[in-house]
Amino acid sequence: MKNGWKKQNQPTQQDRVEELIKSLEEGVANFSYSPEDFKAILEMKALMPQYSFRNLIVAKAQLPGVSFIASFKRWKELGRNVKKGEHALRIFKPRFIKVENEEDCTEERSKLIGFITVPVFDYSQTEGDPLPIDKVKITLEGDSPKAREIAELAKKIAEADNCPINYGDTGAANGFYAPYTHSITISDKLSVNHSCKTLVHELVHSKVHRNTRCSKKEAEVVAEGTAYVVCAYFGLDTSDFSFRYVHSWSGNDDQTLVKYGSQICDVAGKIIDEFKTVSEKIDQKVTTLTA
Known part of the structure; x- marks a missing residue:
C-alpha cells in the first residue's frame, strides 16, 4: 500500500514537461535586456539595410547560417572587409523605369518592370571592426557529463533518421539545419554544453520543420523551447x-x-520518448555484453 501510494504520487513525464514549459514561460516573461544590450540591438538595426522576407529566405537557402546581410560597399562603410575566397550571395533587387503619367504628361512615375540579382555578403563572411550585436551575444559555458550523454543520444536519433551531423564553421550562427540535404551542422567553437543544446535545437528543426511551412518565429520558438525542455528533463x-x-x-x-x-x-x-528508447537499448546492449 505504501509503495503504491508513492508510485501514484510520482510526477509523470507529462507533468514534468508541463512544469518545464511553465518555467520557460515565466523565464521569458520576466526576461529583460540590460540598457546596454537594448541600445546595441537598436544600433544594429539602424546600421543594417532592410531586406524583404523573400530576400532573407533566398539568402538563407544559399547560406543557412545567415544573420546579417549587406552589400560589399556597406560592409566597407562599417569598417569590415569580405574575407578572401568568400562567394557572394545573390538576392533580388526591383528594377524600375520612369514613365509619363497618363493623366498628366508633365509628371513621371516609377514603374516596376522586373527584378535583377545583386550580390550581398553575410556578417560571417566578413572581418574587421566589431558591430554592436557582438555586445549582446551569450554562450553556454561548461562541460557537463549530462550534456555529453544528451548529445550522444541526439546523434543516434539523427543517425537513425539518416540525418548527418557535422561540426565546423557555421559563420555567425551556432548551428543550422539544411532541409535540402537533411543535415545538421554545429559550430566547432562552442562549449560542450552549448554544442549539446544547439544539437537538440537543430534536431527539432530536422524532425518538425523539414517539410512544414511555418513562420521563422514559430520555427525558432518551438525549436528552442523544445530544446530547453528536453535538456532540462535530462x-x-x-x-x-x-x-x-x-x-x-x-x-x-x-x-x-x-x-x-x-x-x-x-x-x-x-523527443523525450525517443531519447528514453535509445537509452534503454544502449543499457540492454551493455548488460548483454557484461553478462
Missing part, C-alpha cells in the same frame, strides 16, 4: 541562453509561448 539547464533566445523571437508579444506552448509540449514529449 539534467542540463540551458535557461541562461534559452530564455534570452525565445524572448528575442517573441518580441513584445506576451502570447507567443501561449500560442506555441502545446506544440512545444507535444514535440518535447515525443
